[in-house]
Amino acid sequence: MNIRICYVGISRIDVITTTFIVQCVSWLTCNMVENDESRHMQLNRRRFIELSGAAGAISLAGCADLVSNEGDGTDGGGGDGSGARHVSMTNKIPAELQWNNSNPSTRAEISRRAIFDRFVAYNIKTGEFEGYAISDWSHGGNTFELTVREDLTWENGDDVTAEDVATQLNLGLKTGASYAGYTESIEATDDTTVTFTFNSELGEQIPKYDILAARYLHQKASEFGKFLDQIEEDEEAGLQALTEFAYSEPIASGPWTIESKDQQQLLLKKRDDHPDAGNINFDEYVFKYYEDNNSVYQALKNDEIDSAFNLYAPPDVVESFPENFMQVQTPGAWGYGLVPNHDHQHMGDRAVRQAIQYVINRKQVVNNVSAASKSVPPYPVGIPSSKQEQWIGDHTDAFDDYGADTAATEKATEVLENAGYAQQDGNWVDSDGNVVEVPIVEPSGWNDWNDATKTIVDQLSSFGFAASSESRDYGTLTDTVWPNSDFAITTGGWLDGVPQGVYPYFSLHHQLVKNSRGFSYNYPAADTTRGGDRGDVTVPAMDGSGEQTINPSDRLDELAVASDEATINEITVELAWVTNQDLPMLPVMEKMGQSFIDAEGEWSMPDEGTDSLGIRYPNTWLPRTGDLEYKG
Amino acid sequence: MKPTETDGGERPSIVATATGEEETFSFEYDDDAVELTHRERARELFDELIYKPAIVASKDRRTVIGGLLFFGYLLMGTVGVLVYPAPTSNQVDRSIAPFTTVDAPLGSTAVGEDVLSMIIHATPEMLQMIFAGGIFATGIATLIGTVAGYKGGRIDRAITSFSDAAMSIPGLPLIMVLAVVFRPSNPLVIGVLLTINYWAGLGRSIRSQVLTLREEPYVEASRTMGVNTFRILRKDIIPNLMPFILVNFANAARYVVFTSVGLYYLGILPKSVENWGLQLDEAYKNAGALVADGNLYLLVFPMIAIMGIALSLILLAQGLDRVFNPRVRTRLAGKSESNADDAEEQRSTELIH
Numbered sequence: 001m002n003i004r005i006c007y008v009g010i011s012r013i014d015v016i017t018t019t020f021i022v023q024c025v026s027w028l029t030c031n032m033v034e035n036d037e038s039r040h041m042q043l044n045r046r047r048f049i050e051l052s053g054a055a056g057a058i059s060l061a062g063c064a065d066l067v068s069n070e071g072d073g074t075d076g077g078g079g080d081g082s083g084a085r086h087v088s089m090t091n092k093i094p095a096e097l098q099w100n101n102s103n104p105s106t107r108a109e110i111s112r113r114a115i116f117d118r119f120v121a122y123n124i125k126t127g128e129f130e131g132y133a134i135s136d137w138s139h140g141g142n143t144f145e146l147t148v149r150e151d152l153t154w155e156n157g158d159d160v161t162a163e164d165v166a167t168q169l170n171l172g173l174k175t176g177a178s179y180a181g182y183t184e185s186i187e188a189t190d191d192t193t194v195t196f197t198f199n200s201e202l203g204e205q206i207p208k209y210d211i212l213a214a215r216y217l218h219q220k221a222s223e224f225g226k227f228l229d230q231i232e233e234d235e236e237a238g239l240q241a242l243t244e245f246a247y248s249e250p251i252a253s254g255p256w257t258i259e260s261k262d263q264q265q266l267l268l269k270k271r272d273d274h275p276d277a278g279n280i281n282f283d284e285y286v287f288k289y290y291e292d293n294n295s296v297y298q299a300l301k302n303d304e305i306d307s308a309f310n311l312y313a314p315p316d317v318v319e320s321f322p323e324n325f326m327q328v329q330t331p332g333a334w335g336y337g338l339v340p341n342h343d344h345q346h347m348g349d350r351a352v353r354q355a356i357q358y359v360i361n362r363k364q365v366v367n368n369v370s371a372a373s374k375s376v377p378p379y380p381v382g383i384p385s386s387k388q389e390q391w392i393g394d395h396t397d398a399f400d401d402y403g404a405d406t407a408a409t410e411k412a413t414e415v416l417e418n419a420g421y422a423q424q425d426g427n428w429v430d431s432d433g434n435v436v437e438v439p440i441v442e443p444s445g446w447n448d449w450n451d452a453t454k455t456i457v458d459q460l461s462s463f464g465f466a467a468s469s470e471s472r473d474y475g476t477l478t479d480t481v482w483p484n485s486d487f488a489i490t491t492g493g494w495l496d497g498v499p500q501g502v503y504p505y506f507s508l509h510h511q512l513v514k515n516s517r518g519f520s521y522n523y524p525a526a527d528t529t530r531g532g533d534r535g536d537v538t539v540p541a542m543d544g545s546g547e548q549t550i551n552p553s554d555r556l557d558e559l560a561v562a563s564d565e566a567t568i569n570e571i572t573v574e575l576a577w578v579t580n581q582d583l584p585m586l587p588v589m590e591k592m593g594q595s596f597i598d599a600e601g602e603w604s605m606p607d608e609g610t611d612s613l614g615i616r617y618p619n620t621w622l623p624r625t626g627d628l629e630y631k632g
Numbered sequence: 633m634k635p636t637e638t639d640g641g642e643r644p645s646i647v648a649t650a651t652g653e654e655e656t657f658s659f660e661y662d663d664d665a666v667e668l669t670h671r672e673r674a675r676e677l678f679d680e681l682i683y684k685p686a687i688v689a690s691k692d693r694r695t696v697i698g699g700l701l702f703f704g705y706l707l708m709g710t711v712g713v714l715v716y717p718a719p720t721s722n723q724v725d726r727s728i729a730p731f732t733t734v735d736a737p738l739g740s741t742a743v744g745e746d747v748l749s750m751i752i753h754a755t756p757e758m759l760q761m762i763f764a765g766g767i768f769a770t771g772i773a774t775l776i777g778t779v780a781g782y783k784g785g786r787i788d789r790a791i792t793s794f795s796d797a798a799m800s801i802p803g804l805p806l807i808m809v810l811a812v813v814f815r816p817s818n819p820l821v822i823g824v825l826l827t828i829n830y831w832a833g834l835g836r837s838i839r840s841q842v843l844t845l846r847e848e849p850y851v852e853a854s855r856t857m858g859v860n861t862f863r864i865l866r867k868d869i870i871p872n873l874m875p876f877i878l879v880n881f882a883n884a885a886r887y888v889v890f891t892s893v894g895l896y897y898l899g900i901l902p903k904s905v906e907n908w909g910l911q912l913d914e915a916y917k918n919a920g921a922l923v924a925d926g927n928l929y930l931l932v933f934p935m936i937a938i939m940g941i942a943l944s945l946i947l948l949a950q951g952l953d954r955v956f957n958p959r960v961r962t963r964l965a966g967k968s969e970s971n972a973d974d975a976e977e978q979r980s981t982e983l984i985h
Binding site: 317 | 721722726744812899903914917918920923925926927
């Protein structure tokens with residue numbers, strides 16, 4: 001629209017140009033937002049892991065999946081809800097969607113949460129796991145048992161069995177899911193029980209976060225069992241077949257099934273044989289296609305849709321939405337940080353990293369981006385803000401907060417000067433006279449991140465670093481820039497994302513050993529796939545006397561199997577200390593996920609502050625429990 | 633002496649009068665004559681290059697407005713950037729509405745950047761792009777067009793086929809690919825890149841102009857006298873093409889403005905320099921200016937900047953056409969009563985777009 005305005009009064013060629021540009025916008029958006037992790041089909045296992053790891057990033061960074069709003073006219077319906085439809089949004093072209101989660105290409109995002117049932121509902125507000133498709137579980141040291149919900153059926157009438165769940169989890173084992181590192185075998189021990197056997201004893205929390213949370217029941221044995229056999233016979237060919245399989249007519253395990261899909265919208269119909277169907281008082285669920293955040297803003301503003309599951313919207317924009325929309329914010333356990341390349345001449349120097357962290361005024365960054373949906377991590381450590389008090393609250397005297405709401409330039413100067421850096425003509429130079437450059441590589445089109453980078457570049461420049469920013473396409477970053485260490489410093493998520501990111505083992509593992517986004521950041525303690533060799537790190541001792549040398553990788557392995565609280569605490573604090581002192585990644589802000597739902601118009605929602613709003617995403621979860629209802 | 637100049641042939645007789653001696657009329661110069669006419673030649677040059685164009689230009693509102701506008705941008709890009717502070721985040725309060733404070737007369741963005749400062753500091757790079765793109769496009773087009781048109785034959789066929797091929801490449805996608813591959817950050821390089829195949833169409837029209845010019849008697853005379861091709865092109869052909877070239881220079885410049893803004897808006901060109909397109913992009917994406925009505929000013933001001941420079945270039949192109957049109961010029965400069973509408977009808981110069 002706005003492009004067109006600036007082309008007013010120009011000849012035909014310019015009009016053609018404009019049209020072309022408009023088309024390019026959609027093309028770019030599709031590529032940027034949707035296919036982010038989709039273009040790398042030459043697989044090996046490692047690549048696959050990187051791909052699946054990168055998956056969460058998209059929606060979290062403000063490139064939300066979007067929905068659409070066709071049937072406004074038909075939106076109404078009888079008071080009993082028959083004929084009623086809930087209109088939501090997706091940012092992927094519905095006609096192209098497929099639901100094989102092992103195939104990253106055009107993989108459905110939000111609709112899969114409607115079509116398939118989740119294993120359990122993890123509530124980020126209460127920290128509790130609530131059984132769902134997996135109704136119960138038990139941990140037995142080196143085993144873990146899952147019990148499948150009894151009355152659950154697939155869309156075609158078959159019962160959901162332990163065999164189905166085991167098939168899906170075994171495929172994960174073959175494709176390098178996060179639990180693959182410590183799992184020996186997964187078997188269906190009877191019709192409703194799936195048993196994990198671990199390589200060694202494991203603490204209670206880890207399998208819960210790793211196996212139960214954020215998983216959906218989607219790979220039915222009758223459809224996906226063949227891939228397991230194929231992988232047994234020929235791993236490479238089998239993996240290739242699995243990851244290339246486009247599951248475009250999925251067999252639903254959830255309360256909705258696909259009725260139709262076209263370029264504009266995906267229409268789902270309620271399944272009456274789902275055990276929770278009785279809680280749902282509307283018949284149709286529509287996901288309309290919107291290509292970018294701005295078109296969703298517009299749709300919300302015009303009340304064209306009933307919900308948007310995850311959408312970054314700055315305060316000014318939120319204000320323009322009609323009042324009947326409720327904004328549900330949930331901690332993302334994820335957020336903007338800087339990932340230095342530890343092999344880089346300057347970024348590899350702890351003093352420079354600390355100086356950068358000191359100079360960054362995190363509060364200012366957060367206020368510049370959106371104080372309403374971002375928060376300042378109190379301490380730069382590998383633990384999410386909301387859990388810092390719980391884990392390191394007793395040691396905050398020792399931990400450095402690097403000036404959360406100020407640019408601690410004096411401290412930065414001190415650190416740099418102690419390390420042999422000096423200021424020359426307003427620029428910081430090292431002992432050889434080389435100017436310290438901080439070229440920050442960031443994904444283009446991630447609005448909130450771009451604002452943050454801009455602010456940081458200005459903060460660093462005014463301190464005397466030669467800071468700059470360079471935007472690259474997200475696909476280019478995940479395909480080449482990050483895996484090839486082709487950066488001095490880049491923006492990146494410093495946490496693991498919900499739900500794993502909430503538990504320190506995972507967030508520390510992400511920062512220190514094996515980040516889930518595929519940054520080859522060459523940190524010495526990191527895994528070889530991330531450019532390290534799982535080596536030692538030496539940091540000042542926490543009690544202030546001398547130094548201590550720690551092997552983060554070994555300590556994390558110990559943390560994984562620890563079961564007594566004292567050991568878990570000790571190791572967590574120790575590793576948090578390493579992240580605080582050595583700064584493998586530089587935390588800057590943490591995000592709140594934003595969902596928008598019509599709560600006062602045609603729909604009724606629980607009151608704000610209700611615990612059930614802590615389960616993501618409210619527009620696909622709450623209808624199942626009867627909390628989101630059509631009221632006409 | 634260029635045979636095209638209307639007063640060229642009179643000079644020998646002026647010389648005769650000045651010396652007060654009776655002389656046989658001759659087409660040849662003597663050294664004295666050259667020495668004597670130094671001042672006059674300067675004067676004549678002044679007349680030709682400045683005085684007459686200025687008269688014609690000043691009679692035409694379009695040229696005056698366009699010129700003033702463009703001069704304004706030149707000032708902004710040279711003096712403006714020196715006196716007005718560069719945009720940085722948090723230089724003023726966040727999200728100030730326009731026309732409320734002198735600190736940020738046109739308001740500020742959500743990260744506290746002064747909008748006016750962003751507009752001013754995007755100007756120098758834009759001007760550099762304009763000049764680089766304009767010179768590159770018209771330069772190549774002139775070279776190719778004149779050589780092809782004048783030489784004819786096999787050379788003509790080869791060059792024409794080449795420019796046809798260049799013309800058939802879709803320009804914008806090509807630019808996009810090149811921009812992604814080379815990630816140009818220097819505005820001069822960007823300017824050249826944006827006009828990478830703009831010259832082709834222009835080259836063809838210049839060729840057609842040359843085809844008519846080469847049949848002119850004075851060109852034929854030069855050819856008969858054995859003057860070499862390059863000299864004929866330089867002395868006889870190109871000067872006559874200048875109006876056409878300059879008008880198209882202004883059009884090429886406008887093309888550079890729009891294309892650069894479009895590509896910056898799309899995020900295809902790297903954010904290495906300030907640009908109004910980047911401002912539009914940020915206003916649309918980061919501030920949701922189309923949804924949040926209160927932020928509309930973030931879109932409007934850079935748009936005004938873009939429209940202003942485009943308007944100045946369009947007006948200049950039209951005005952320049954008149955300046956270079958010999959009939960209009962002579963009439964106006966000679967203070968003969970002339971009717972602007974008449975003059976317009978006599979326009980001989982063709983616009984590319």
